Amino acid sequence: MTANGHPRTDYLILADYVLSSYGWLQPGYVTVSGDKISAVSGGVPDEEQYAQAGEVIRARGMALMPGLLNGHTHFSQTFMRGLAGGRPLLSWLKELIWPLQSALTVDDLHLAALLGLVENMRCGVTYVVNHHKVTSSRAHTETVLSAIASSGMRATLARAWSDRGANAENPDAIAAELKEGFEQYANTHPFIRYASGPLTPWRCSAKMLQKTHQLARDFDSVTHIHVSETQDEVKMTLQETGMRPVAWLDHLGVLDEHIQVVHAVWTDVQELDLLAQRKSTVVHCPVSNAVMGSGIAPISEMLARRIPLYLGTDGPASNDTQDLFETAKATIMLARARMCDASIMSPASILDLALNGNRLAVGTPADLILVNLDHTRAAPVHDIDSALMLSTHGSDIDSVMVAGRFLLRNGQVTVLDEQALLEACRHALINLRRRAGL
Ligand SMILES: [Zn+2]
16 A cells, blocks of 8 residues: 555556566556556566456456457347358358348437447457448447447447448548548547548548548548458459559559558468558458358468458358457468478467467556456366467456456446346347348
């Protein structure tokens, strides 16, 4: 305690495994003061550290590590789970996803976003990139931003748009709304970032891709776009432009460090070299790509070229969960199966991807999770990285903290009434199906 009787640290958290900048501490402990981590150490705390702690948490049988990053999802699709079966991507979009999206009310979307945020939180994610596709009114976007703010999570809202094909928007209106969003959120909000989210190269004009990307660059933000998810899409761009999609984006001058290329399943050697040269980020969504029968992205070739990578679940309509632990395991399994090589994709290297390279370190934001390994699926633990990447499910997350605040504690969501949310979602879905004519 300090002289006036106040604790010097808010939390002292002891765990069997603590992921520090120097690797795993077994055991170790962390202290949290305000919104930052104030100490990280191996072994056990001394008496003074106990005395100075506002609360002591003993996480026996658990791993304490930074929260995960989910690099791509669509919250609106929490209301479209289980609809992936049996259709290729383009007919799936036209027959199911687009009609349901256009029938979502503002209230539906608020519930869907909260559901998506809580699902990510429950799976150990503290930062999620939401490619926000339901933009029929400004209120639809504002309600998602308000859901993010009320969840306590960190998120990027990548405002989706298209100025070609079905439901094309007016280019001037898109540019004006993006500019407003950037002005309001880019680099100024502590938890929310804003990005441009063109749907795909074939749904967006060259001129608008260039214009909006320049806007994103001006605000030090990003363009977040689906690229080369299926072979059909590659053929379409080839027919229209004479170039493959990644080469086309490079030709337009938008392939740089300010772009997040989601999927990149069908990329050839020249395109992979371009992605590496331009330092563009690829978001790898292996579960969604497999469920949709789209293919397996060449992730080992991307890693070999040191292309920056995020893991993403993609939306629940094509996954059907947002469990990033499942995505991490699928990343390992599918890449090894594709290359017939069990020596690649070490669990430690894929954990590093899932964490976006973060470690628990003094002075960094207190965004951390406790993962329970004391159960029959994981115990006994020989190798902590394997236990986390091959034996763990999102349901093993015990607690989630963002900026020093517990959002999930001992398996209970603290930021909202989860049962009431589930009940409201069930009720809303009945009406949504009726309106969409399903
Ligand atoms: Zn997507």
